[in-house]
Amino acid sequence: MVYERFQQPSHGFRDLLGQYLIGEKPKGILETEEMLRVGAGLTGIGELSLHPDGSLHLQPPAQGGEFFLCLGDWQTVRSELESASGLWKGAALLCAAAGLAVLLHALCRAYRRSRPKQQQEDKEPDGEEAGDRAPEDSCVVCLSQPRECVLLGCGHICCCFRCFQALPTRLCPICRGPIDRVVPLYQA
Template sequence: MVPWGGVTCCLSAAALYLLGRSSGKDAEVLKSVTRVNQLKDLAQLLEAANKVLPFVVTISGRVSSDTPINCEYSGLRGVIVEETAEQHFLKHNDAGSWIQDSALMLSMCKEVPWYLDDGSARVYVVGARGAAGLVLTVGSEVFEESGRSLVRGTLDYLQGLKMLGVKRIERVLPTGTPLTVVGEAIKDDIGTVRIQRPLKGPFYVSHKTIDQLIANLGKWARWYKYASVGFAAFGFYLIAKQAFQYIMERKRHWEIKKRVLDAAAKRTTSDTEGSNGKAEFGVNGTRKDGQMPDICVICLEQEYNSVFVPCGHMCCCVTCSSHLTSCPLCRSRITQVVKTYRH
């Protein structure tokens, strides 16, 4: 039997190890990226490193835009705005009770060109929504109660629904927010400096500083490592435990078989000597030749005379059968013991 618990733990350990290794590599890569203290220096660095591609840097500044979005509910001005609307309702389940549930009605996102500004220069950020570490601020969370008509409410009730209302959530990246961006810096033909996702390398847009990002990745790498070691140790323990039980079970079966065959050989010898050369036959009409002895495999003294239901095996006497809950041969659960009689 395959020890699925142990195998699952070992596979989980391998997955955690890979996650920890990935986090550790990202931390090492972040340590090696070029740090730009002032955005005005980035253009000069690009000219000096124009032969090195990709040129991955980390910059910091405040979010700005020439055409910011005015949020409808929160009144904030932002460069990325996500709006969601969820319909909340009660539904009648099969048990006859009402349970609360929700369904997404609307999900939309708006983004305008934006850049980081530190007072010395500006650098545009492209594709920030796909970057790691980006967290939008919840600008507004409004619940509008359902105002449906009596007819519509009655129809919903007959269908097993009670409309509660609509929950609208507005998430925004406000202007003026300090951010740290790690990515590939490029300069287009008109001299505009942008930072974007590199073909290979990290891409972060975060409220944390570069040092905080490195420390956070290192912490997660250590936690993943410790968790993988724990899962691996527990998985190997489960596999070793089941393997030990299997070996001991096979050893016990071999010892029982050996004892039964030895007892059968001795009994066959004594029966042969007592019958003066006459052949003796067992209960099934087969000659006793030491291969299929009809004695109890438990006590090795009495003849077996009990049939286990439902597996149908017959290998124990009535006395030993009364103490068993599973068949000694196939381990099936015994529901009934039927005594047999010789004719």
């Protein structure tokens, strides 16, 4: 061992609170340096450069790649990096699958919400046909659609289903009585 130094940390309030919540209180940081024995094998992965004096130096790559120094051989370093990359690939695939599931769920919900509206619009007569209807058969709210539902509680047949859904309170538009439930009306 060439160098050893123990450094006690200075704790702030936030550090003390975090240590209390986690349940671990570090005593300090121990820094040690050791020398390699003569003849020990060392693997370096980086960029070799030739200096003017004719010596070779291993340095970090100029393009910003990673620089490795380890006691194992290059195959050990490679297998460790491949296992780490496999972990990251798996995490990326898991996140992509979760994102796709959320997107599909949102699209399905939007489709389910728009489908009844589309069916209701398809069921509605054109504007020309609505003009042929007698005014006493028209919805009292929008005056353009036929009366389509019976409001139980008071028994009035006064509005179309779209206007019933748009009512801010569940009160009859004619008598202001409470609406218990709604039954569709089929006219021949």
